[in-house]
Amino acid sequence: MTIVIFGGNGDLAHRKLLPALYNLHVDGLLPPRIAIAGVGRKDTPDAAYREFAKDGITKFSRRPIDEQAWQTFAAMLFFVKASLDGEQVLAPLGARLDIIEHERGLPGDRIYYFALPPALFVPTVKQLDRARFVNRTGDPVARLIVEKPIGRDLDSARAVNDAIAGVFDERQIYRIDHYLGKETVQNILVMRFANSIFEPLFNQKYVDHVQITVAEEEGVGTRAGYYEQAGALRDMVQNHMLQLVALxxxxxxxxLDADVIRDEKLEVLESLRPIEGAAIDANVVRAQYAAGFDLGKPVPGYREEQGVDPCSRTETFVALQIFIDNWRWAGVPFFLRTGKRLPKRASEISVHLKEVPPILFNANPAARLDPNVLSVRIQPDEGFSLGISSKLPGPHVRVYPVKMDFHYGSTFGGSSPEAYERLLLDVIAGDPTLFMRRDAVEAAWRWVMPILERWAETTTDSLPAYPAGDWGPVEAGQLVESTGRRWRAL
Ligand SMILES: NC(=O)c1ccc[n+]([C@@H]2O[C@H](COP(=O)([O-])OP(=O)(O)OC[C@H]3O[C@@H](n4cnc5c(N)ncnc54)[C@H](OP(=O)(O)O)[C@@H]3O)[C@@H](O)[C@H]2O)c1
Incomplete structure (x- = not known):
């Protein structure tokens, strides 16, 4: 197998891809014969590229460098200079890959990874076609990994998908949503379908509501150029959060077949109740962080960040109430919130069960029992817990909320593989289960489009603000409180 990383000297390769490949190598999970070729515009000798990889692994790998493992890994790494601007630019890359593959006895099975600015996805796939790098027969294997974002609206996503479909079959395409590679996210299906205790409860009869939070502590950092064009709805909700809803x-x-699972996920996306017109104002809150504090340190507001338009209307926070109009979930609200500069980094799904009847222990209207909550912690401190009511020891019957808690770290020890490790391994094995199929990407865009369009039209009202370090604007609290519920404290 040859892995060709377009954008091989970029940030993603440095922080995620090369460390992930190194860890797979340490675990003995890479094919015995493999070459990894980074591609970029800068003139970079192989030795310098290996240093670049070593630096990334030293700083970002979950395991420290082991000199012996590093030496064998380094020997797999190459760099090929190629600019993707212009015509017929891949001929020299093809010649170099042929030599590398010949020297290492590789059959020419290749994975092409687009770790590139999204504007280069379409031109590059056309270049691959012109250079005759791709056949649809599977011999030799040609697979494509595409990073997010796929488009910035439905039309542009379709254009990217059309261009890729002109060169690769859908079964050769692996659209990354790195959330789906996280252990805890994969565990959602195991938790639901490998235990008889939860699944019977996962429906409108027993579930009062579901909350999904993806909170980032960081501000926009150095990614203003990208984020200004994206915002929280595109960056988080359209992909990661709707995928979590689907799971x-x-x-x-x-x-457990890739397409059977992906068909079921698609069903959920297609059952999402459209939020349109005035319903958007009632069910979707957007906001921007203002100056505030991060761990006691003053931090600037979004509009003061480097590279951000001082009049920017890009949302750094979004909260939504959504419904899935199918038999199972009829009438059950799903509350989603995500934002930057929130008090901590935390991703969690919580399933809030209905209250017990107001009889016996729950009879006092002034002291209602806490309903049972099943919470799945995606990061950090991966695991899940179930909140239940228990009797407080002593002569009186006093009920107290307790937790049954499972922590990955203490139960299984060691560090879980990074999402990119799992995902790269799956592409090598040809398993697309954890990747986004075209219809799901477009269904998610179709659903968010009315919201994006309404926001694009409403440019006069002021955007709600929240101080950096708070859990979003008051409007986000009201969204949930107006239904008689509260955001769960994280
Ligand atoms: N970084 C992350 O954590 C992250 C997370 C999720 C998704 N992504 C996605 O991953 C992709 C890459 O992101 P990144 O952060 O790694 O970007 P980046 O640091 O800007 O790297 C971009 C890469 O593309 C190469 N490149 C740019 N223009 C080129 C051209 N005309 N011809 C050939 N190569 C060219 C650059 O090579 P030269 O420098 O040699 O020009 C560089 O290796 C993007 O689609 C991004 O949305 C990134």
Whole structure:
């Protein structure tokens, strides 16, 4: 196998891809014969590229460098200079890859990874076609990994998908949503379908509501150029959060087959109740962080960040109330919130069960019992917990909320593989289960489009603000409180 990373000297390769490949190598999970070729515009000798990789691994790998493992890994790394601007630019790359593959006895099975600015996805796939790098027969293997974002709206996503489909079959395409590679996210299906205790409860009969939070402590940092064009709805909700909704809400698939699972997830996306017109103002809150504090240190507001338009209307926070109009979830609100500069980094799904009847222990209207909550912590401190009511020891019957808590770290020890490790391994094995199929990407865009369009039209009202270090604007609290519920404290 040859892995060709377009954008091989970029930030993603440095922080995620090369460290992930190194860890797979240390675990003995890479194919015995493999070459990894980074591609970029800068003139970079192989030795310098290996140093670049070593630096990334030293700084970002979950395991420290082991000199012996590093030496064998370094020997797999190459760099090929190629600018993707212009015509017929891949001929020299093809010649170099042929030599590398010949020297290492590789059959020419290749994975092409687009770790590139999204504007280069379409031109590069056309270049691959012109250079005759791709065949649809599977011999030799040609697979494509595409990073997010796929488009910035439905039309542009379709254009990217059309261009890629002109060169690769859908089964050769692996659209990354790195959230789906996280252990805890994969565990959602295991938790739901490998235990008889939870699944019977996952429906409108027993579930009062579901909350999904993806909170970032960091501000926009150095990514203003990208983020100004994206905002929280595009950056987080359209992809990661709707994927989490799909996993929590999907019907049991009849097999662990990639397309069976992806069909069931698609069903959920297609059952999302459209939020349109005035309903958007009532069900979707957007906001921007103002100056505030991060761990006691003053930090600037979004509009004061480097590279951000001082009049920017890009949302750094979004909260939504959504419904899935199918039999299982009829009438159950799903509350989603995500934002930058929130008090801490935390991603969690919580399933809030209905209260017990107001009889016996729950009879006092002034002291209602806490309903049971099943919470899945995606990061940090991966695990899940179930909040239940228990009797406080002593002569009186006093009920107290306790937790049954499972922590990955203490139960299984060691560090879990990074999402990119799992995802790269799956592409090498040809398993697309954890990747986004074209129809799902477009269904998610179709659903968010009315919101994006309304926001684009409403440019006069002021955007709600929240001080950096707070859990979003008051409007986000009101969104949930107006239904008689509260955001869960994280
Ligand atoms: N960084 C992350 O954590 C992250 C997370 C999720 C998704 N992504 C996605 O991953 C992709 C890459 O992101 P990144 O952060 O790694 O970007 P980056 O640091 O800006 O790297 C871009 C890469 O593309 C190469 N490149 C740019 N223009 C080129 C051209 N005309 N011809 C050939 N190569 C060219 C650059 O090579 P030269 O420098 O040699 O020109 C560089 O290696 C983007 O689609 C991004 O949305 C990134």
């Amino acid at each position: 929590v809400a999907m019907e049991p698939p009849h097999a």
